[in-house]
Amino acid sequence: MIKGRCLMRVLIVEDDAALARGVLKVFRTDGLAVDHVSRGQDALDIIEMEPYSAVILDLGLPDMDGMNVLRQIRKARITVPILILTARDATVDRVNGLDNGADDYLAKPFAIEELEARVRALIRRGQGSPEPTLALGQISLDRASGAVYVAGNLLDLTRRERAVLETLLVRVGTVVPKSRLTADVFDYDDSVAPNALEVYIGRLRRKLENSGVEIITVRGLGYLLRQVV
Amino acid sequence: MKIGLFRPASLKRRLLLTLLLPLGCIMLALGLSGAWLVARVVQGVSDRVLSGSLQAISETLSMQEGFLTLDLPPSALGMLENSDRDNVYYSVRYRGKLITGYPELSAQDVNLRLHDVRFSDSSFHGIPIRVATEAKLVPQLDDPVIVQVAETTKNRVSLARRMQLALAASELFLLAVIAGLVYFGVGWGLRPLVVLRKEVEARDRAEEMDFAPLPLAIVPQEAAPLVSAFNSLLGRVETSFHTLRRFTSDASHQLRAPLAVVRTHAELLGRQAEQSPEMRSTVRDIQDAVKTLQRLFVQLISLAKAERPKYEAEETVQFDLVEAAAAVARTYATKALSARMELSFETPYDNVCVLGSPFFAGEMIANLLDNAIRYGSAGGHIVVRISDRLGILEIEDDGPGIPEGDRERVFERFYRLPHHSDREGSGLGLSIVQALGRRMNATVRLETPEQGRGLRVIVQFVVPEGVIAQPVMTAIAASDEEIAP
Numbered sequence: 001m002i003k004g005r006c007l008m009r010v011l012i013v014e015d016d017a018a019l020a021r022g023v024l025k026v027f028r029t030d031g032l033a034v035d036h037v038s039r040g041q042d043a044l045d046i047i048e049m050e051p052y053s054a055v056i057l058d059l060g061l062p063d064m065d066g067m068n069v070l071r072q073i074r075k076a077r078i079t080v081p082i083l084i085l086t087a088r089d090a091t092v093d094r095v096n097g098l099d100n101g102a103d104d105y106l107a108k109p110f111a112i113e114e115l116e117a118r119v120r121a122l123i124r125r126g127q128g129s130p131e132p133t134l135a136l137g138q139i140s141l142d143r144a145s146g147a148v149y150v151a152g153n154l155l156d157l158t159r160r161e162r163a164v165l166e167t168l169l170v171r172v173g174t175v176v177p178k179s180r181l182t183a184d185v186f187d188y189d190d191s192v193a194p195n196a197l198e199v200y201i202g203r204l205r206r207k208l209e210n211s212g213v214e215i216i217t218v219r220g221l222g223y224l225l226r227q228v229v
Numbered sequence: 230m231k232i233g234l235f236r237p238a239s240l241k242r243r244l245l246l247t248l249l250l251p252l253g254c255i256m257l258a259l260g261l262s263g264a265w266l267v268a269r270v271v272q273g274v275s276d277r278v279l280s281g282s283l284q285a286i287s288e289t290l291s292m293q294e295g296f297l298t299l300d301l302p303p304s305a306l307g308m309l310e311n312s313d314r315d316n317v318y319y320s321v322r323y324r325g326k327l328i329t330g331y332p333e334l335s336a337q338d339v340n341l342r343l344h345d346v347r348f349s350d351s352s353f354h355g356i357p358i359r360v361a362t363e364a365k366l367v368p369q370l371d372d373p374v375i376v377q378v379a380e381t382t383k384n385r386v387s388l389a390r391r392m393q394l395a396l397a398a399s400e401l402f403l404l405a406v407i408a409g410l411v412y413f414g415v416g417w418g419l420r421p422l423v424v425l426r427k428e429v430e431a432r433d434r435a436e437e438m439d440f441a442p443l444p445l446a447i448v449p450q451e452a453a454p455l456v457s458a459f460n461s462l463l464g465r466v467e468t469s470f471h472t473l474r475r476f477t478s479d480a481s482h483q484l485r486a487p488l489a490v491v492r493t494h495a496e497l498l499g500r501q502a503e504q505s506p507e508m509r510s511t512v513r514d515i516q517d518a519v520k521t522l523q524r525l526f527v528q529l530i531s532l533a534k535a536e537r538p539k540y541e542a543e544e545t546v547q548f549d550l551v552e553a554a555a556a557v558a559r560t561y562a563t564k565a566l567s568a569r570m571e572l573s574f575e576t577p578y579d580n581v582c583v584l585g586s587p588f589f590a591g592e593m594i595a596n597l598l599d600n601a602i603r604y605g606s607a608g609g610h611i612v613v614r615i616s617d618r619l620g621i622l623e624i625e626d627d628g629p630g631i632p633e634g635d636r637e638r639v640f641e642r643f644y645r646l647p648h649h650s651d652r653e654g655s656g657l658g659l660s661i662v663q664a665l666g667r668r669m670n671a672t673v674r675l676e677t678p679e680q681g682r683g684l685r686v687i688v689q690f691v692v693p694e695g696v697i698a699q700p701v702m703t704a705i706a707a708s709d710e711e712i713a714p
Binding site: 016018019022023025026029060087088107108109110111112113173174175177216218219220221222224226 | 481482483485486488489490491492493494496497500519523555558559560562563566571572573574575576613
């Protein structure tokens with residue numbers, strides 16, 4: 001797994017030179033190797049030769065439609081993770097892109113952090129392994145061993161408390177629906193009391209006191225894990 | 230009142246007015262002259278009869294043995310007999326002296342010529358009479374003998390009246406016939422326009438815009454220029470419609486690319502400027518401005534899309550309002566938390582089926598929640614509520630609210646409440662909400678929550694027919710059961 005970060009190569013196919021320069025700089029400061037081409041044909045040529053960890057593909061290219069580039073890459077049985085970048089925001093485009101084999105989709109203009117996060121996720125997915133450790137503030141969760149640490153000290157959690165925390169950590173900063181948590185925490189044949197989830201959340205909250213993270217109840221919608229502000 | 234006067238009158242009314250008014254005048258003139266003519270003719274005929282009987286009398290005047298004799302044949306006055314029983318009077322004078330007859334018939338000082346019958350109007354004991362006078366020379370007498378026959382005018386007046394009435398009646402009848410012809414004629418003549426109107430109305434109701442020119446064949450020649458003008462207008466509307474569509478997609482495309490560049494580089498600058506507080510604040514200003522610009526333009530595009538007329542038949546689908554609202558509310562819950570506000574979702578249902586576009590509904594709710602967070606303050610509560618199955622969604626906050634008087638205006642583009650000028654906002658949110666709602670036939674209403682502050686936005690979505698019908702059906706089923714045993 002530890003192949004060294006220098007091997008992470010990302011290709012940016014984007015005809016807007018100014019935007020490409022910006023994205024290149026951002027990824028380079030992140031320590032990724034980034035190449036840039038501005039034409040669809042160049043992209044097809046270079047993708048066949050170089051093993052990229054992820055491709056950022058703009059749909060509006062001067063020589064051919066980005067969607068076409070996407071289809072040809074998939075036709076050539078190249079499985080590199082591809083993120084589509086487009087100035088169009090129609091849902092149809094989004095669905096089309098995903099149908100044609102794109103892995104993710106981002107509409108212009110985007111927050112650069114979001115592009116970084118999504119490309120990171122794509123690279124991980126391409127390597128076939130989810131993030132080995134999930135961390136937020138002082139807590140970290142080792143997904144392989146299931147151990148949870150608060151500021152380096154092992155936290156004693158039951159299996160279900162750990163499952164709740166993991167689900168919340170994976171979706172940190174977003175409201176996780178109760179149904180989603182229930183599905184992750186309980187098996188189908190478990191006879192679940194209606195307030196069972198609340199019980200686990202309550203226990204987890206007590207154990208996470210003073211850990212710098214908190215579980216917030218969003219009434220009617222679910223739960224959200226965030227750093228104490 | 231004046232407005233009523235200048236209201237464009239109906240074609241029928243205008244035609245009737247322009248036609249009937251002069252026609253009425255002409256009829257009046259014709260009637261008056263006709264009445265005058267009738268009176269004259271009746272006078273003439275009656276006078277001839279009167280003069281006949283006068284002459285019948287005067288013919289018998291003769292001198293016999295030094296006496297003026299007169300034979301009054303019964304036929305002479307019998308001529309004047311009529312159903313109206315006019316009274317007949319006569320007198321014979323010589324040198325002003327009454328020989329025989331009624332003394333009341335005074336001889337007029339008319340310049341009588343010999344053997345000439347003169348007529349005049351007079352009265353007999355207050356009753357109007359017509360008098361015929363003749364000066365007749367009788368042999369052996371130096372001066373002419375004046376013979377007068379008079380009759381009361383009852384008969385001639387009533388005859389004239391009857392004829393005049395008949396004339397007036399026939400004129401009125403003619404006028405009525407013309408009015409009727411105009412009325413039905415205009416209706417008949419305008420019938421092709423009704424067909425045209427139906428054609429236009431059908432297009433108005435149609436889901437898809439139809440810019441095909443209206444058929445010229447079905448309209449009368451007179452209306453053809455109007456229809457041609459309308460068709461050319463239709464053509465121009467089509468052009469501008471397509472321009473608008475192109476603009477919204479082009480603008481979307483063309484503006485996004487440079488914005489992405491600015492955003493990316495501003496972000497880069499921000500990272501590099503971390504050490505210098507001065508630079509940091511400058512870069513933050515740029516970033517904020519870019520975000521505002523982006524939001525404004527996204528909203529403008531969104532509004533243009535929502536307001537553009539329907540072209541393709543839009544997909545109206547049944548979707549779950551609970552799911553659509555919850556998905557948006559989850560996104561905005563984190564934003565509310567960052568603004569130290571609380572957002573909650575209240576519904577007793579797992580799903581509530583409504584008709585429309587889930588995408589539009591999501592955008593509506595997003596705009597409403599964005600407003601609630603934007604104009605609320607720390608510690609505020611926002612509630613998204615679906616409390617029945619009738620397609621009603623409420624979004625309630627305890628923020629500053631919207632004064633009663635502004636509730637119409639807040640739906641106008643770029644309208645912002647005066648006390649909101651310190652908050653960043655475009656004043657487009659509610660316009661978008663309303664336009665999107667309109668596309669799904671959903672209505673948006675504002676009211677003040679019971680606690681007296683804040684704002685409650687009530688969106689009424691269209692519900693599939695079965696939903697309303699259900700309670701009715703169970704009611705019928707229940708009563709059936711009661712009857713069954």
